[in-house]
Amino acid sequence: MTNRHAVVVGAGIGGLTAAVALHRRGWHVTVCERAPEPPVTGAGIGLAPNALRALAAVGIDVARAIGGSVPEAMGVRRPDGRWLTRTGTADMAARYGMAPLAVPRPALTATLAAALPAPALRYGTEVTGVDDAEGRPAVRTAAGPDLPADLVVAADGIRSPLRRAHFPAHPGLNYIGETAWRTLVDAPDLRIPAMSETWGRGRRFGVTPLVDGRYYLYATAVVPPGTRFADPRAELRQRFGSWHDPVPALLDRVARLDPADVLRNDLYDLAAPLPSLHHGRIAWLGDAAHAMAPNLGQGGCQAIEDAVVLAHLLPAGERGDGRDTAVAAGLAAYTAARRDRTDTVRRRARRVGRLGVLRNPVVVAVRDLAVRATPARLALRGMDDLFDGFRLPVA
Template sequence: MSNNTAVVVGGGIGGLSAAIGLRLVGWDVTVVERAATLDDAGAGISLHANGMRALATLGVADAVEAASRRQYTGGTRTPDGRRLALMDGAALERELGTPIVGIPRADLHRILRAAIPPNDLVIGSEVTDVATAPGSRVRVTYGETTLEADLVVAADGINSKLRRRLFPSHPGPVYAGSTVLRAITDRPVEGLADDFALTWGHGAEFGHIGFPDGRAEWHATLNAPAGLRYRDPLDEMRRRFARWHDPIPALLAATRPEDVLHHDVNELVTPVPSFAVGRIALLGDAAHAMTPHLGQGACQALEDAVTLAASLGTATALDTATAEAAITTALTRYDAARRPRTLTVARDARRAGRMGQQLTNPVAVGLRNAAIRLTPPGAMVRTVLKHADWTPPRITPASRAA
């Protein structure tokens, strides 16, 4: 009997990881991505233990770690350089057995793509129709091609068209009150001692992630009206952060103007009613787009991918009637496992932003800073563990031809 088939709509981190996981459990998978390229060359990412554990389950963690810089040093400061909290990456690694790492998104995408046969990736094509097909299957149309599949994975991002199709009355994403500018430096940065760092001002945050070659990603998150754009974004950042502590001016000096990205921060404040409807599963930002203040967005998408694959691993190589019931049960299991956890992480990320980067009142900022300085290091570690200490479900690889 042939393998079950899936179409993954979206070739980002979540979609590619879902495809890897589904292939591991014996499914035939086609990934359809509307963009002409599958990387985001202007950004970097931190992966906490939960994300790395998910990648290990998918069989790609070693390659990711080899392209990453472990995050042991750094922490949070005020704009004049005074330390608020130290990052103890070694303590977190001792607790979890897995390091936090920083990696360019383009490298992560490249590693994930390499784990999928090239013929299973359709680039530069947009899904235009998803409809029920005979036998409870789903018919997916993109370009001049129409496929029938047992499952569609909606990994098409925060502005997901498939989510709108499933829940037309859902309000969709809303502006979170912050806008973010970011880039990867064009060259190694002198004096970049910290692997990862955040600096909190009044309604502003500047952070960086170091990479193995000495370059770094920086981001500047600012309270601003939605849609605000600058004529010269890099010049504006150099002006805005000129008096902030080293190495912030050096990071900006090592950046080319054409490499700066600027996006508003949006999130799904209203939860979707379910992550699975019929034979369609929502995954990643399409299901639970959150603010970046905990650095968990990509990690939660990776958790989704592993959980979906593990849930569907029991729905292979069965007769049609049994397979239909098994897939429905598996998607119910996926929804039950993922929706409560992602709701909690999204809520905590929103709160972290309000008490961190978005805080503007001078008295409130002073009280927050004092509270952070008085917080024992062990409590800081426990705060990170709340979200990073996740155990992946077991995936049993199917016996299949490559």
């Protein structure tokens, strides 16, 4: 093997993007994923212009690979259906050069996986630890043998075992006070033209048209962590069945699903930023590095940015000097480029989430009035640092 070797831990969107970006830089890449096979079901993901630009930088054209249809508008509503704010996606495309796309997660992961050599993907391979004391990591797997590497990309999710192992003093995760339900439904007869999120009192319901014609639905509610529900379909009906159209009709479709197709997770973010996004030859990205509340739709988008910037700042795949100081320098540059931006987004997502969990009726009325009073152009301008914030730093 003449090229540098990167082991990516986790075959989610961030991990696969990193693998593609490194592969195209000439690295030999191995992706270890403990799940036995790629996902075939799951929820959706919104790709904001910053994520679409980052993917394009490594040759992934999402619109061509999966589809390019976009909703007419996006905005926030009240449970009675009244719009608090609404922005046309044409206005977004004019401002940012492209409109956001919403795609099924399995379709995006399949697109990324298809850009890699088949032997690079090792499903059913659980990483149990990384030894990096001597400068060149050895990745331990449950099945063995160890994998020697020049770089380990820790894309092992919100509860990252590698984060806990290498940053033992970090406070870990913070429960943000909500649980979330997510699912996909077929409802072509409803012809829903807009992406919307409806804010109630401590409850939210989101509807996102996907490029394949289905709808990605998500809902949140303020509950104690660990709360269990006998039937997620019935729980959604009880909490949101009286809300505006088309929510009841969509819940009719949810009622026909297998309960296992309705995903439910308590929502957490990282309690504090990591002191560094790298340690030795290990780099963290996505939820493993900066888990954030989903309120800005930037969790996956920031993971994609991480992956592309990381590969850009690392040397090309041809092996260098014995100590390979260029890799160490690239990792330091990665932390410098990404730590502040991702923590800013994490903290902003937490602040926005506080608006959604308000339950006092007077405070909720004031919130809704303030949102309605904000001109759409100002609200859109407030997204500039997110949607127009992706830049490849000087390597």
